[in-house]
Amino acid sequence: MSLLSYAPRHTRVKICGLKLPQDVDAAVMAGVDALGFVFYPPSSRAVTPNIAASLINRLPVGVDAVGLVVNPSDAEFAAIRAAAPITLWQFHGDETPERCETLADGQPWMKAARVGAQFAFEEFSLQYGLANAFLLDALVEGYGGGGVPFDWQGIPQAWISANAPRVVLSGGLNSHNVGEAIARLHPCAVDVSSGVEISKGIKDHALMKQFIQSVRDADSKQSI
Numbered sequence: 147m148s149l150l151s152y153a154p155r156h157t158r159v160k161i162c163g164l165k166l167p168q169d170v171d172a173a174v175m176a177g178v179d180a181l182g183f184v185f186y187p188p189s190s191r192a193v194t195p196n197i198a199a200s201l202i203n204r205l206p207v208g209v210d211a212v213g214l215v216v217n218p219s220d221a222e223f224a225a226i227r228a229a230a231p232i233t234l235w236q237f238h239g240d241e242t243p244e245r246c247e248t249l250a251d252g253q254p255w256m257k258a259a260r261v262g263a264q265f266a267f268e269e270f271s272l273q274y275g276l277a278n279a280f281l282l283d284a285l286v287e288g289y290g291g292g293g294v295p296f297d298w299q300g301i302p303q304a305w306i307s308a309n310a311p312r313v314v315l316s317g318g319l320n321s322h323n324v325g326e327a328i329a330r331l332h333p334c335a336v337d338v339s340s341g342v343e344i345s346k347g348i349k350d351h352a353l354m355k356q357f358i359q360s361v362r363d364a365d366s367k368q369s370i
């Protein structure tokens with residue numbers, strides 16, 4: 147099932163920053179809904195379009211291949227698209243809504259919001275209204291994947307009520323805090339990278355399993 151197909155009490159799970167075939171296989175076996183591939187060379191989690199293609203070819207039907215980009219040039223984006231069968235785009239830089247629409251060219255896409263104090267949720271969702279999802283991440287140095295949560299209490303209740311089916315929650319999630327996040331916010335999906343790593347860029351199979359189990363446990367307790 148696609149990452150963005152909303153179902154109450156069935157929170158979808160995306161794991162981001164996969165680089166190795168054995169990690170892809172372990173995430174699939176654990177029940178992941180989407181895997182993220184980082185096309186941002188400065189990142190320790192970056193992959194080339196050809197490596198991503200070989201990893202994506204291992205995915206069963208229904209598991210989304212998310213292409214994470216940060217301010218790509220036309221040529222960089224075209225090279226990714228030509229090599230890797232991405233099913234959902236994650237724009238994690240300073241891309242305007244028009245730029246996201248142009249690059250995605252009819253494919254689904256989500257826009258990352260880097261949420262700090264005073265983040266303007268309403269303005270963001272109006273500006274990026276054409277996005278298929280709003281990915282809420284913490285404002286960190288650089289562009290993302292910092293393993294730091296933001297203050298969920300800063301999200302206006304009315305905004306989350308109106309937008310939860312389109313919210314992908316990320317930023318410092320792990321198997322210990324994801325249950326509370328789901329209980330409070332009821333997002334469509336949760337997204338994790340650092341919280342399932344033993345060190346930056348190195349995924350841990352047991353942590354991936356624990357994370358997905360925590361999501362399932364939280365879902366079983368949801369009352370909405």
Ligand SMILES: O=C(O)c1ccccc1NCC(=O)[C@H](O)[C@H](O)COP(=O)(O)O
Pocket residue numbers: 162163182184186189190191214216238283289290291292293294316317318319337338339340341
């Ligand atoms: O992972 C990176 O290195 C990265 C680089 C540039 C932009 C975004 C990046 N990662 C984003 C993610 O991995 C996830 O979408 C998400 O924000 C989770 O991050 P984490 O806080 O590490 O769980």
